[in-house]
Amino acid sequence: MGVDIKSIPYGDFNDNETLEELRKSGSSVLVTALDSIINWGRSNSVWPLTFATSCCGIEMMATGAPRHDFARFGIEVYRASPRQADVIVVAGTIVRKMAPVLKRLYDQMPDPKYVIAMGACAVSGGPFYYNSYSVVRGVDQVIPVDVYIPGCPPRPEALLYGVMQLQRKIKMQSLLKREGPPSESPEIDTSTEDKSRYVQPIENQDTTDTELCKPNN
Amino acid sequence: MQAEQLTSLVASWAPDQKPGISKQYPEFILPVDKVHSVAKSLKESPETKMDYLFCLTAVDRKDGFHVVYHLTSSEYHHCAVLRIILPDKANPVAPTVSDVWRTAEYFEREVFDLFGIRFENHPDMRRLFLEDDWVGYPLRKDYKDSFTLER
Numbered sequence: 001m002g003v004d005i006k007s008i009p010y011g012d013f014n015d016n017e018t019l020e021e022l023r024k025s026g027s028s029v030l031v032t033a034l035d036s037i038i039n040w041g042r043s044n045s046v047w048p049l050t051f052a053t054s055c056c057g058i059e060m061m062a063t064g065a066p067r068h069d070f071a072r073f074g075i076e077v078y079r080a081s082p083r084q085a086d087v088i089v090v091a092g093t094i095v096r097k098m099a100p101v102l103k104r105l106y107d108q109m110p111d112p113k114y115v116i117a118m119g120a121c122a123v124s125g126g127p128f129y130y131n132s133y134s135v136v137r138g139v140d141q142v143i144p145v146d147v148y149i150p151g152c153p154p155r156p157e158a159l160l161y162g163v164m165q166l167q168r169k170i171k172m173q174s175l176l177k178r179e180g181p182p183s184e185s186p187e188i189d190t191s192t193e194d195k196s197r198y199v200q201p202i203e204n205q206d207t208t209d210t211e212l213c214k215p216n217n
Numbered sequence: 218m219q220a221e222q223l224t225s226l227v228a229s230w231a232p233d234q235k236p237g238i239s240k241q242y243p244e245f246i247l248p249v250d251k252v253h254s255v256a257k258s259l260k261e262s263p264e265t266k267m268d269y270l271f272c273l274t275a276v277d278r279k280d281g282f283h284v285v286y287h288l289t290s291s292e293y294h295h296c297a298v299l300r301i302i303l304p305d306k307a308n309p310v311a312p313t314v315s316d317v318w319r320t321a322e323y324f325e326r327e328v329f330d331l332f333g334i335r336f337e338n339h340p341d342m343r344r345l346f347l348e349d350d351w352v353g354y355p356l357r358k359d360y361k362d363s364f365t366l367e368r
Binding site for chain 1: 367
């Protein structure tokens with residue numbers, strides 16, 4: 001029971017950096033037989049939550065519809081309740097008013113749970129990165145993300161590819177180490193990372209210059 | 218109704234109206250205190266029957282906030298645009314038209330939410346989209362907060 005997925009012909013599932021990185025990071029090199037069975041079951045029955053906030057949702061629906069039909073890959077019927085869902089596909093723009101709702105939905109999902117950030121808005125804020133007073137710059141500021149799918153919106157094939165990446169990730173999980181391989185990689189130097197997308201907490205907001213704009217009633 | 222007829226009709230209700238800049242629709246810049254009566258006349262007059270306010274929005278310009286009303290008639294399918302200019306940017310107040318067209322109730326709440334223009338005699342002047350404790354009006358040109366990245 002390997003982690004290669006046959007329908008991708010390029011062989012990159014057997015030979016790519018992610019898999020090497022997963023193997024290198026230890027812990028799940030020897031996936032036990034029990035793990036294999038559990039992960040096989042989990043990865044081939046991923047139930048997504050019905051959650052879409054903009055045009056990516058249309059692509060997500062198209063992916064679920066007969067033409068692309070992601071049930072072929074074991075990501076199955078959309079659940080209307082987070083308590084029955086395994087994965088939340090964040091398909092669309094998340095604004096600051098939506099962020100607490102999204103967090104609550106994520107918290108209501110039973111473990112093990114996964115997050116796919118679909119589309120430019122969910123990955124980084126996308127076209128609303130600059131000059132927007134309301135759009136959260138990346139859903140990873142609210143909930144932890146497993147797979148990022150770029151695109152505006154991504155094609156259904158891209159979502160299928162992302163789902164298969166998630167299945168590979170699930171297949172590398174281990175019972176002994178709940179979260180699978182460690183998410184931090186010590187080699188990566190984060191000092192050049194763009195910190196500007198991380199939001200200041202709202203209570204630190206400087207109110208002096210906006211005092212004038214308060215509603216006067 | 219042709220634009221010339223409409224212009225003369227509006228001019229008879231509000232003699233100090235000025236023609237607007239719109240190429241698409243006949244547009245009238247009205248004094249602030251006239252907009253309600255002209256709106257009511259446009260709706261109730263049998264020649265115009267402007268029964269549908271399809272857009273009410275605001276623009277932050279140098280000479281003040283403009284409130285723009287887009288009207289159409291579901292019977293005659295002609296359109297008109299009304300515009301008022303509120304020069305007092307610190308405390309912009311406009312008369313409501315929500316008693317003429319019910320849909321203006323939400324439009325005006327949206328404009329209040331994003332521009333801070335208060336509409337007098339509006340039945341429920343609250344924010345529509347943003348949280349009630351939001352500070353400032355985001356679509357104003359001078360809006361600043363610690364969240365937005367400028368570019």
